[in-house]
Amino acid sequence: MWRDGRKAAARNARLEREWARLYRYACALTRDRERAADAAQEAALRVLTARSEPADDPAYRRWLYSILRNLLIDQGRRQQREQGTPAPEPADWRFDERAISAITVRQALEQLPVAMKEVVVLVDLDGFSYAEAAALIGVPAGTVMSRLSRARAMLLAIIGGANIRVLPVRHAVSG
Amino acid sequence: MPYQADSHPPEDWETLNAFADGELAPAEQRAMAERLADSPETAERLRGIIRLKQELQALPAGDVPPLPTLSASPRSYWRQAAAIAVAIVIAAAVALAPMLLLRDSSGTFLAASLAAHEQFATSAPSQPIATVAPAAALPVTSELSRLGLEPIWQATSATGQIRIGFVGARGCRLSLHVSPQAEPALAPDQVVPTLAGWNAGGRGYLLIATGMPTARFEMIAGFIKALTSEPADRVEPLRTALQSDWRSAQPCLA
Structure with missing residues (x-):
């Protein structure tokens, strides 16, 4: 009993470390925060109820992301049959020191x-290698490379086209 | 901007992106480095990619929903475990406090820091000793977060020494120790690849890592040292260089 409780606590804490990133990945795949929250929680x-989980952290992360991805794919197929794709939810912006x-x-x-967006989130935000992202998505690594480079070109074009410039990030220097 | 909406991507755009991500084979890396040296346009495009990556990595997480917890029996086990753990921690704290205080006051900053790092590095990854309050974190914390090193542990000793422990995505451990006063320089026999110490602004600093390749550690140590010692205008180019080099360095081994 004690061992089960300790194991559950350890599993929970391990998942908690990845939780924010997992939710962000769900947001990237759904463009809908409510649906992303539901999917991430499922x-x-x-x-948490799986019989076992990968011991090493990189494999654990891939396993985690693939569970979420497969779940969203299944939901997407079901939803397409039932009611079509939901409209994207407007994002709420916060203004902090690096808001711009x-x-x-x-x-x-x-x-x-x-x-x-998925490859940008996986590689740039979540630190997956091309090979890891490719295995997760189920495409060759070359496809990730190509897709990511096109995504970045598009991002730069959108920022440039909107006449928006990325401003420098300022940080205080500690004494 | 290095790339316009109405233009085709440059011929080497894919390769340049892979270079920025540290995904090229050594021979390709060398070829690209030569091209960068010869072509200011290519170098400009690379700076644009790196800048974009930096900004993406700095995006705030936003509002995150709570992590679901399992109800029924596992939860009750957890509560029992938590209660027992709290009791053990209190008992241990009462018993060990005099020893810890003695160690902190009579031992050196280095010894106390190494002991604290050992404790931090060998504790289970899923069981951080304490949660770091964002307001209490040093400016260094936000810099390391941008590199994917998240603060999971913080401690302040009776003598005012501050310690913050970080964990990387692949499990490597890094701890920063700040003494309120300048500390003696490391002796030659104390120098190891993933330990760095310096004084700046009347404070002593120690950076210790476990499971981190030496090259990666040296990048961080060099930058944090500059961050704590140099004026802001000298730090910015170092930050850019670090972000650029970080992805191409060997990842953590933990």
Whole structure:
């Protein structure tokens, strides 16, 4: 009993470390925060109730992301049959010390097609290698390379086309 | 902007992106480095890619929904476990506090920091000792977060030494230790590849890593040292260079 409780706590804490990134990935795939939250939470429950989980962290992350991705693919197929794709939800912007640059890049990111946005999130935001992202998506690594380069070109074009410039990030220097 | 909406991507755009991501084979990397040296336009495009990557990595997480918890029995086990753990921690704290305080006051900053790092590095990855309050974090914390190193542990000793522990996406551990006063320089026999110490602004700093390749550690140590010692205008180019080099360095081994 004690061992089960400790194992569950360890699993929960491990998942918690990935939770924000997992939710962000769900947002990238759905463009709908409510649906992303539901999917991420369902994926989390599957993870927490799985009989076993990968021991090493990179494999664990791939496993986690693939559970969420497969779940969203299944839901997407079901939803397409039932009612079509939901409309994207407008993002809420926050103004902090680096709000301008965050907003310009985030606005551009929101405009990318889902397949492109997915590789940007996986590689740039979540730190997956091309090979890891390719295995997760189920495409050759060359496709990830090509898709990512086109995504970045599109991001830069959107930022440039909107006459928005990314401003420098300023940080205080500690004494 | 290095790339316009109404133009075709440059011929080497894909390769340049892969170069920025550290995904090219060594021979391709060398070829691209030569091209960058010869072509200011290509170098400009690379700067644009790196800048974009930096901004993407700096995007705030936004509002994240709560992580679901399992109800029924596992939860009750967790509560029991938590209660027992709290009792153990309190008992241990009472028993060990005099020893810890003695160690902190009579031992060196280096010894105390190494001991604290050892404790941090060997604790289970899923069981951080404490959660870091964002307001309490040093400016260094935000810089390391941009590199994917998240703060998961913080401690302040009775003598005012601050320690922050970070974990990388692949599990490597890095801890920063700040003494309120300048500390003696590391002796030659104390120098190891993933340990760096310096004084700046009347404070002593130590950076210690576990599971991190030496080259990666040296990049971080060099930057954090500059961040704590140099004026802001000298730090910005280093930040850009670090972001550029970071992805191409060997990843953590943990």
